[in-house]
Amino acid sequence: MRRLLYLALCLLLTALLASAHAASGPDDTLVLGVFPNMSARAIVTLYQPLQAHLEKNLHQRVQTYSAPDFKAFIERTFNRDYDVVVLAPHLARLAQTEAGYVPLFRYSQELHAMVVAPLSSAIRTPEDLRGKTIALPDRLAIMPVLGLRLLRNRGLADGDFKIYPAASHSNAVLALQRGEAQAAIIGSVPYAQLPEDLRSGLRIVAISESIPNQFILANPNLPPARIETIRKSLLEFAAAEEGRHFFESNGFGGLKAATETDLKKMEPYARDVQSLLKAQP
Numbered sequence: 001m002r003r004l005l006y007l008a009l010c011l012l013l014t015a016l017l018a019s020a021h022a023a024s025g026p027d028d029t030l031v032l033g034v035f036p037n038m039s040a041r042a043i044v045t046l047y048q049p050l051q052a053h054l055e056k057n058l059h060q061r062v063q064t065y066s067a068p069d070f071k072a073f074i075e076r077t078f079n080r081d082y083d084v085v086v087l088a089p090h091l092a093r094l095a096q097t098e099a100g101y102v103p104l105f106r107y108s109q110e111l112h113a114m115v116v117a118p119l120s121s122a123i124r125t126p127e128d129l130r131g132k133t134i135a136l137p138d139r140l141a142i143m144p145v146l147g148l149r150l151l152r153n154r155g156l157a158d159g160d161f162k163i164y165p166a167a168s169h170s171n172a173v174l175a176l177q178r179g180e181a182q183a184a185i186i187g188s189v190p191y192a193q194l195p196e197d198l199r200s201g202l203r204i205v206a207i208s209e210s211i212p213n214q215f216i217l218a219n220p221n222l223p224p225a226r227i228e229t230i231r232k233s234l235l236e237f238a239a240a241e242e243g244r245h246f247f248e249s250n251g252f253g254g255l256k257a258a259t260e261t262d263l264k265k266m267e268p269y270a271r272d273v274q275s276l277l278k279a280q281p
Contacts, residue, residue, distance in 0.1 A: 029061045030054060030230075033082030035073050035091060035214075036066045037141065037190055038170050046193065047086075049246045050237060057233040069167060070140035071280060077101070083219045084230060089262070090142045090269035092215035097270070100220040103263060104231050107213035109253030112188040113146035115205040118176050123183055126154040126206050135164040135172035135181035140273050143169070146208040147185030154206070173198060189213070192251030211269075212262040213252065 032051060034043045043066045054062045065082070067073035070091075077085055078099045087095055089111070095101040115134075117123035123132070129151065136144045151161075164181040166172040169190035175181040177198075183205065191199065216234065218227045237243040238255040247254045 029063050030058060031081065031083045032062055032064045033073070033077065033085040034064060034066050035085075035087050036069060036168060037088070037137065037187065038168055038193070040066045040068075042170065042193075046250065049242050053237045053240070053243065054230075054233055057236060058229065070138040071277065074140070074277065080219050080221055083222060085217050085219070087215050087217065088142045089212045089215060090145075090266045090273055091140075092217060092258075093263050093266040093270040094274060095217055096263060098274075101217035102220055102227055103258035104216045104218055104227075105234060105255045106215045106258050106262060107189075107247070107252035107254070108256040109189070109213055109251055110210035111142070111213045112210055113143040113150060113185055113208035114188055114191050115147055115150065115183055115185055115207075116173070116176075116191070116202045117183040117205050119201050119203045121182060121203070123205055124203070126151055126156060128205075129156060129183055130160045132182040133162040133164050133180070135166045135175035135184040137166055137169045137172055137186065139165075140276055141169075141187075142211065142269055143187040144185055145269060145272065146211065150206055150208045170194070173202070176202075189251045212265060215258055215263075216255075217258075 032047065032054070034047055036043070038046070044064050047064045051062045051064050067076055074091060074094070076082065077087070077091070077095050080099060085095065085101065089106070092101075092103065092106075096103055115126060115129075123129065136147075138144075148158075152158075164172075164175055166175050166184070169186040172181070172184040172186050173194060176184055188207075191202075194202075218230055222230075234255060238247065244254075246252070
């Protein structure tokens with residue numbers, strides 16, 4: 001009887017350790033996933049202050065990861081590969097409804113899609129884009145959806161311009177520099193994060209309606225107590241000087257509690273991107 005009890009306890013302990021390992025990554029590393037709206041190197045550099053704070057505050061190693069493209073990142077999110085994930089609002093809704101992620105916060109600054117062109121160009125209005133080539137980030141991102149809707153509302157049909165596919169917002173801007181496109185649609189946050197020499201060389205042609213900013217969500221595999229510890233750590237970061245600088249300098253504004261109202265606003269966009277995912281091989 002004692003042997004059976006001992007074996008049962010061993011099996012229970014093994015299951016608990018396996019669950020903790022799956023949620024935390026190897027060696028109890030907290031995995032922070034950030035959606036690939038910029039290059040991987042830029043993302044790791046950008047989120048270094050938050051990573052350092054979490055490591056110090058949570059007393060564990062933290063690693064920041066992204067993915068080569070939006071589709072791969074969404075798949076990894078659905079596989080629950082990330083303990084804490086930063087997502088565009090429409091993808092946050094999908095992560096919540098399809099993968100059970102727990103919404104914690106969103107960045108307080110509202111998001112806009114921006115149509116930009118080189119400062120030296122003659123493009124000053126959306127109507128000037130007829131016959132031109134427009135660089136777009138990944139079509140699974142929210143900004144191309146908002147930006148193209150803006151152009152349609154200004155009377156431009158899809159056939160009035162050509163699309164240059166760029167893997168990220170920063171690549172879309174680089175396409176302007178290389179002359180591969182005459183305009184680009186990028187997000188207001190990536191625009192704020194551009195180096196000053198790049199940003200100063202751009203003209204804002206048009207700005208879309210606003211939507212909620214990026215969301216921070218927690219892996220549902222994590223114990224509730226740990227999720228609460230992470231939530232408090234994020235709030236402490238937002239209140240610290242380094243955190244305020246992080247949010248303000250990158251166009252995030254600050255932290256705001258995630259609400260179901262904000263997430264429901266993104267439901268139509270979430271379903272659109274879900275259809276795009278199903279259509280892709």
